[in-house]
Amino acid sequence: MAERCGVVGIGQTNYEASRVDLSMAGILREAAQRALDDAELTWKDIDAVVIGKAPDMFEGVMMPELFLADAVGGAYKPMLRVHTAGSVGGSTGIVGASLVQSGVHDRVLAVAFEKQSESNAMWALTVSMPFSVAVVAGAGGFFAPLIRGYMRRSGAPEDTGIRVALKDRLNALKNPYAHVKMEDVSFELISDSPMLWDPVRYLETCPSSDGACAMIFANEKLASKAPTRPAWVHATEMRSEPTAFSGRDQVMPQATLDNAAALYKKAGITNPRQELDCAEIYVPFSWFEPMWLEGMRITDINEGWKMTYEGATALDGDFPINMSGGVLSSNPIGASGLIRFAESALQVRGQAGDHQVDGAKKALGHAYGGGSQYFSTWIVGSEKP
């Protein structure tokens, strides 16, 4: 029943610790204008705008899309603001695509951003609430025990995370937009970096970035006329589950497994490792690469670390992961999910430059958030679904 939908424009800002040169509106415009340029369109061609970002406390503005509406060309058009925790970038892409897939609009701009230099994300995530214990440990403190749980279950070698970080940091050197670029990066440099939340070291951790990512979706008729080959949306899927309850598996949540199964079913994929050419997966702490390889059913449970260890996930491996350098290299939180989606689309459009996977035809974009409880994913292809 759904209309076909293609990604016809992609724009990213350069990601940095602090874009002091730009306001919030400026950051959104930089990404959106680049997406329009890529699609050879103007603001007038856009029917509706979807804005995504993570918690408003990161910038200290309540529902900032309201004051940003005209900056992103939303004036006197429909505008939606999505917020689904860390997965929000992915969800923003999914909502943008759905506005076209539903036939409600012909062309939609989705843009996600975070200007984390306006505040301190760790503290914005740990405000003290009545009757609850303030953890004061940020996301890393929350996820470190889950990683320990994974290490115990899988028996993965202790240096798996270091290898993920090294691979992603090398990939980032090929990505002109990446925030953290370490020309001298090495296994030793990462393993010698300070332990922040055991077992997560400083260089196994994502940065705090300023930046935005924009994508333009068009229906089949318009996408077919796009100046650059569109990335066709094959399937989108979302799953959520509560943060905590007795019996919940926080290390390998049911929501990720259900989400993956539903996504592949919709995309007509039975063997993702064979049928997908590459994936951009939300890995804010190195160990989540093997964990979500399993969570996305790309490999068997407790086997994900082997793909990392054997080099299968490297840019020249048989299943490249995070060709862009991933969240470890650029992390404007609200945009991070949409960046994953955008990178998967760049790959199947053949636009990924130095980090292009040769001949990529089908790619996975993935985001997660909350306490490993929100999952937003899609599959895009160079051919129509």
Place this chain on the structure above:
Amino acid sequence: MRDVAVVGFTQSKVSRREFDRNETEILMPVIQELKKEMNLENTDIDFICSGSSDYLAGQSFAFVAGLDAVGAWPPVSESHVEMDGAWALYEAWVKMQMGYADISLVYGFGKPSMGDLPHTMALQLDPYAVMPLWPDAVSMAALQARLCLDGNVFDERAMADVAVRDRSHAKNNPFAQVSGDFEADALLAEPYLVSPLRKHDCSPISDGASAIILVAGDRVGEFCDRPAWIRGFEHIVEPQDLGARDLTQSRSTAIAGEKAGVGKDKVDVAEIYAPFSHQSILVERALGVGPETTLNPSGGALAGNPIMATGLSRIGEAAAQVWNGTADRAVAHATSGPCLQQNLVCVLEGN
């Protein structure tokens, strides 16, 4: 377009302050009651969407606890907008249009009593140029009302008449916070709160939640004898900057109403989300609803304004007028942002 109908609606009793319940506890019975009434389990529901604001709760990711009220296990297909639940309902309607879902649950909730709401709302303003001045929400609305009065768009009595009407209608609404019989003369003898707004011109500060079930296509008959079919649905945002728009009219409401087809036929009932009396007049005029339309039979936002749920409740209240046969055609409106910046219009029909 695919036929989608509003078939179920529940809400909490709106109150100035929920002393002993947090948002999840306010929301939980609302959702559970609705699912029970509709005889639905989570596994019957294809998509869930909610609307809320972190800043009302004073906490990042405040909406995450909503999943506990849903009882989201096994995991659910779910999304959230940092907007009033009316826009969550729009997102769910879009998902149903694309064939992703046949049955959707939508909810909105807000507990603004925990903070100083008029000043919390100031945080919605341009953080570089406007917000540092801390213009509170009531003062912003008062500026708009003053422009209208000075421009002879209407007078203070017309504003008082809105309050008299809405409070009177609210007597029939067991969930309302403010209701009763009042005389415009007596209201106009009261002092100004923020000139030219008096207390009766302002919605109360309210805690509350509401939830709606949407069903598409052939299955609607299983849930409702006289469903409220969504026949038009549009929302439009304006620039926020007060100098960039004409505050004596609601242009975005007019555009949304036009696109939703409000004027195509007689409107029996309109439920308007106007946090201030003068905004009700502006919205009525923008929608073009006339004397043949019953306005705010529930009492509207002046009778209770649990922000993030108020707009969703307007859709529920309008649907209820279709279900009970009072209306063949009803219009629901929702707003967001200072001085009616963003507006949504939903047209519901019994046939």
